[in-house]
Amino acid sequence: MAMMELLSQHAAFGGSQRFYRHDSREIGLPMRFALFLPPRPRALLVYLAGLTCSEETFTMKAGAQQMAAELGLALLMPDTSPRGANIPGEAESWDFGLAASFYLDATEPPWNRHWRMESYLLEELLPRVGAEFGLAALPLGLFGHSMGGHGALTLALRHPGRFGSVSAFAPVCAPTQCPWGRKAFAGYLGADERAWAAHDASLLMRVQPRPPYPGGILIDQGLADKFLAEQLRPELFEAACAAVGQPLTLRRHEGYDHGYYFVASFVDDHLQHHAHQLLG
Known part of the structure; x- marks a missing residue:
């Protein structure tokens, strides 16, 4: 098994913020991830970022490390997608989100060779990080933003029992009914x-x-988000939760847009949500 290469590390709030690169078996290309280790890890949260983002985006913009250190939450931030596959049209497709993975395993060529993010996350990255950093026995939560919020919700529902908590910021809630999702799914699936x-x-x-998460799911959505009506559709997820009795806290915030000022404004609430679900 290829070694994980430590690219940089930084002391933060009594813990360590680190950035790694490794050769991925599932992806077939080098992949990067960020990992925040608090002084005393008690649970592990996986954060999935959105379109045009990387492992650095949440790590550097959300300001999550202080609260994570206080709560004992290790944070794993993978990159959003394979990079450098040299597929024709790959660079241009970032504009509409196809190359940005949607956190699934593609079945259609040419994407099916490398775009295996679901298997990468669940079958490769999480087991390796758990084993190499002594985190394998910790309770596990999942959250994300935008496309990554879609990934958090779908992976949490597709793998019952794997995650003890889930939340999202401005997720793509119904990709079969929005332009981003339909274009990506047609290409991948x-x-x-x-x-x-x-x-x-x-x-x-x-x-x-x-109800798969009886303790509740938390979603925050800005009402000044330019993608809300056409791409995100939280009302459809809200209705689906109501139909099966799934407790959902969907908070709608006046004046907040889709960016990381919004995420940073409410990230502590999400960390506390996960700590409550995972640690009691």
Whole structure:
């Protein structure tokens, strides 16, 4: 197994903020991730970033480390997508989100060779990080922003029992019913829309036999978000949760947009939500 290369590390709030690179078996390309280790880790949270972002975005802009250190939460921030595959059109496709992974395993060429983010996260990165940093026995939570909020909700629903808590900032809640999702799913999963439903949080929630997160899901959404009406559709996830009795706290905030000032404004609430769910 290839070694993880430590790119940099920085003392932060009594802990250590680190950046790593490693050769990925699932992706077939080098991948990067950031890891914040508090002085005494009690739980591990995975944060999934959105379109055009990387492992650095949340790490440097959200201001999460102080509260994470106080609560004993280790933070794992993977990159959003494979990079450098040299697929024709890859660079241009960042503009509409296709190359930005949507945190699934593609089935259609040319994307299916490297775009295996679901398997990468769950079958490779999490086990390796858990083993190499002594975090494998800790309770696990998942959250994200925008496309990463979609990833957090869908992966939490697709893998019952794997995560003890979930939350999201301005998630893409119904990708089968928005332009970003439809373009990405057509590219990654093909034209048969029946395959898309397995990666749509609103549709996944509606087929749950019982509320999967009885302690509650937290979502924050800015009402000045320019993507709200066309791309995000939180009302559809809200209705799906109501249909199956899933407790949901969906907070709508006047004046807040889609960016990281919004995320930073409410990140402490999300960390506390996860600490309550995971640690009691």
